[in-house]
Amino acid sequence: MSNLRILLATVLALSLALVPAFVSAQSTSPHGFYGKARIDGVAASANTKVAATVDGMEVASANTDATGDYILMIVETVAGQLTGKTIKFTIGTFSATQSAQFTAFNNERKDLNANSGPAAAATATVAPTTGPGNVVVVSGSRFSAGSPVTLTVPGGPAATTNVVTVAPNGSFSAVAVLPSSAAGAYVITAADNAGRTATTTYTIGAGASGAAGAQGAVGPAGTAGPAGIAGVAGAAGKAGADGKAGAIGAAGPAGQDAASGLAVIALVVAIVAAVIALASVFIMRKPKNA
Numbered sequence: 297m298s299n300l301r302i303l304l305a306t307v308l309a310l311s312l313a314l315v316p317a318f319v320s321a322q323s324t325s326p327h328g329f330y331g332k333a334r335i336d337g338v339a340a341s342a343n344t345k346v347a348a349t350v351d352g353m354e355v356a357s358a359n360t361d362a363t364g365d366y367i368l369m370i371v372e373t374v375a376g377q378l379t380g381k382t383i384k385f386t387i388g389t390f391s392a393t394q395s396a397q398f399t400a401f402n403n404e405r406k407d408l409n410a411n412s413g414p415a416a417a418a419t420a421t422v423a424p425t426t427g428p429g430n431v432v433v434v435s436g437s438r439f440s441a442g443s444p445v446t447l448t449v450p451g452g453p454a455a456t457t458n459v460v461t462v463a464p465n466g467s468f469s470a471v472a473v474l475p476s477s478a479a480g481a482y483v484i485t486a487a488d489n490a491g492r493t494a495t496t497t498y499t500i501g502a503g504a505s506g507a508a509g510a511q512g513a514v515g516p517a518g519t520a521g522p523a524g525i526a527g528v529a530g531a532a533g534k535a536g537a538d539g540k541a542g543a544i545g546a547a548g549p550a551g552q553d554a555a556s557g558l559a560v561i562a563l564v565v566a567i568v569a570a571v572i573a574l575a576s577v578f579i580m581r582k583p584k585n586a
Contacts, residue, residue, distance in 0.1 A: 325372040325379075325400035331407040332364050333387045334441075337465050339364030340387055346408065347386045350378055350398070366408075370398065386410070393440040393490050407464050409441045418466075420486045420494035430474040432484075432498050437467045440490035447472050449482045462488055474498070 329348070333340040339360075340346075346366040347357040355378070358368035372378050378398040385392040390410035420436040434447055445460040445468050460470040474482055479500050487493040 325375055326369050327371075327378075327383075327398050327400060328367070328369040328403040329396070329406045330365070330367040330403075331405045332464060333360050333366050333392075334364060334407070334409045334464065335387055335390060336412050337409060344388050345386075349384050349386070350381050355383075372398075372400065375400075393492075394442060395490075407441050409464065409466065418486070418488075418492040418494040420484070420496040422484060422496045422498045425497070426499040426501055428501060430477040430500060432472055432474070433469065434472050434484055434486060434496065435467070435469040436462075436486045436494055439466050439468060439486070439488045439492050439494075441466055443488035443490050443492075445470070445486055445488050448485050448487070449474055474500075 333344065333346050335344075341364075342360060342362045344360045344364075345357055346360060346368060347354050348368060348370055349355060350370075356368045356370040358366050360366045370378065370383065379400060381398050383396045383398055385394060385396075385406075385408050387408055387410040390412055392408040392410045394406060394408050396404070396406060416438050418436060418438040420434060423433045423435070436445065439445060439462040441462050441464045443462045445462060447460070447470065460468050462468045468486075472484070474484075476482075477500060481497055481499045483495055483497050485493060485495045
């Protein structure tokens with residue numbers, strides 16, 4: 297902001313501080329605004345008109361300086377006339393995406409941005425797009441500058457680790473914690489106070505497989521299985537070695553005594569002798585001429 301604009305802002309602030317002391321019977325209640333005016337995200341050229349309207353009526357206007365800065369003051373002519381009403385802004389012939397509410401004796405910075413054509417849709421992205429955890433970074437563009445952003449998923453809001461406010465160029469970035477860490481796809485919706493929204497999807501998946509664990513101890517032996525079926529009979533073996541001599545057999549029956557044997561022999565001899573004697577007698581009686 298130029299030195300001139302800084303001086304004007306100082307004068308405006310002093311004026312706002314002094315007005316209550318010099319209020320007349322026709323009370324005047326100012327609300328001042330200052331900041332950067334942009335068209336399509338680019339600082340407005342010098343002497344571009346910035347106007348404020350309430351209920352369609354222009355209530356204040358000012359021209360930008362060479363850097364696109366503006367300062368304007370809205371004054372109530374009747375106390376309470378504008379209190380709580382919505383103030384809309386234009387930059388040149390284009391409507392700014394920002395708005396405000398009139399508050400008496402207030403001075404605030406309000407950076408304004410207007411689109412020269414149909415407003416491009418807001419976009420949102422998430423990084424990473426998939427992973428095992430529920431903490432992600434959500435970024436967006438083409439949102440309303442200066443507006444707070446809320447992030448939600450089905451089932452509840454996504455908590456953010458920082459206050460999310462859209463930058464003058466319409467972008468934001470926030471670290472978000474999803475309300476669940478269960479596996480699945482989560483549609484994250486980003487929305488600002490001007491009604492601009494965008495969605496992006498993050499998928500919680502299973503983590504990578506861990507390394508193989510150490511080999512376990514040997515388990516106890518199992519129970520014995522059932523006996524197998526009998527195998528085929530093998531070939532005959534070689535003849536065994538001769539066995540040892542058997543034990544001495546029992547004694548035979550006693551033989552006849554010697555006397556009985558001699559008597560028989562004597563009888564046989566006697567018979568033989570008789571036969572020989574008969575044969576001799578027969579031979580001796582045979583005629584010689586025969």
